[in-house]
Amino acid sequence: MIDLIYSFFRSITSLVRLEHGFISMWEAIRDFLELGGPVLYLVAIVLAIMWLFIIERFLYFALRQPRLAKDAVRRWDARPERKSWHAHRVREALISDVKLRANQYLEIIKACVALCPLVGLLGTVTGMITVFEVMAFLGTGNARAMAAGVSQATVPTMSGMVAALSGYFISVWLQSKANSEVEELSEHLTMDH
Secondary structure, X not given: XXXXXXXXXXXXXXXXXXXXXXXXXXXXXXXXXXXXOOHHHHHHHXXXXXXXXXXXXXXXXXXXXXXXXXXXXXXXXXXXXXXXXXXXXXXXXXXXXXXXXXXXXXXXXXXXXXXXXXXXXXXXXXXXXXXHHHHHHHOOOOHHHHHHXXXXXHHHHHHHHHHHHHHHHHHHHHHHHHHHHHHXXXXXXXXXX
16 A cells, blocks of 8 residues: 555656746747747747648658659559550659659658748847847946847747758758658669560
8 A cells, every 4th residue: 555655656656847848848849939039930830831741751761652653653564565656655644743742842841841941030030120229228338238139139040041951951851751642652663564
């Protein structure tokens, strides 16, 4: 019985620690967003859109692409002849369909990668405007008042760059994966008879 009570209290303690960890994490995110200003929300939105499409592409290549490639190979192998002009066009259509689906959303991911630093630079501009407003009202002697504008100028830029880097390498890998899948399919659709 004592072991059961001890186990129950350990579970409660673990849940309290976990809740405290989530609260601490949320507070850190909130403080970071306040430090960077309102433009950081735009960076977060672009980043979320980019990662939704990246996750979709990962799921596509893991689950859907193999089935589409097998279906294309099955349809090609079911053809009685593969050397005529019409057979070449059917082969090109099968490859083109798989290529279109493999490259779907990659341009949106690339656009988000390019957009993240630009939105971050928008934060730089708005932060510098804040610094200049403080300088106009208080002069250059109040460094503490200018610090908020400087952080609004630098944090969104850094965030935009980090967001872009997080998507850049993955977008290059996804493009390479799409190209290799299409190339592999074209090798499987042989024109032997």
